Amino acid sequence: MRKIIIGLLALGFAGVGIGLWTSWAADDAAPPAGDQASAPAAAAGGCCKPGDTTPPTELVKQVPQGQLHSPYPDYAKLAKEQELVKNFRLPGCNECHGGGGGGGMCPPLTQGVWFWGNTDDVLFRLVTLGSAELEKSGFTRITYGSVHAPMPPMGFAVKTSDDLWKIIAFIRSINPPGSNPPEKLVPARITPSGVGGPG
């Protein structure tokens, strides 16, 4: 287990590269860009279902940006029924974020502060792709946490999309009341990279 984690750390901190750090420093000062309106749209798309065995790395390719919706909107209920912290620990999230997600060498996930937004779509993509790839795909950072380091791509370590939705339900359940949608919606800032632009 240790070895795997060391590997992940290397991936997160070294693999993503020094170059990014410098480009991020520049982004820090950049004005927020993007389309605030796009996030809550298209709820009827049919994604996503409980028990979905599609690997997260595949689902992010199949479903258009903004359209990943958790099949567990009642995360509080799910968190009472199941020990979701086990799903959280299985891929090693705890090694950086702390055993209960309350922070370790990386930012706590319990603060109700959302670096890239707090929609289902952005959390699913952030964990799957990591922050560097998320940014490349058109998302803009909203704020920094306590640690200016990239979230590594973890999609490869989470077997199924269902597992990831349960991990996201866990993360929501450890945040203070009123810091999750619909009470507090922090939409992703997406700059459409495809044809046509923002219109």
Ligand code: HEC
């Ligand atoms: C190698 C250490 C590391 C591992 C392992 C790791 N993370 Fe992270 N995570 C980070 C860092 C660093 C950030 C801050 C990234 C940023 O500011 O862009 C972060 C950010 C996040 C955020 C955004 C928090 C916010 O307030 O906006 C979430 C959600 C998250 N991680 C979930 C996970 C999950 C789920 C896993 C396991 C599948 C995981 N992380 C594994 C280092 C890690």
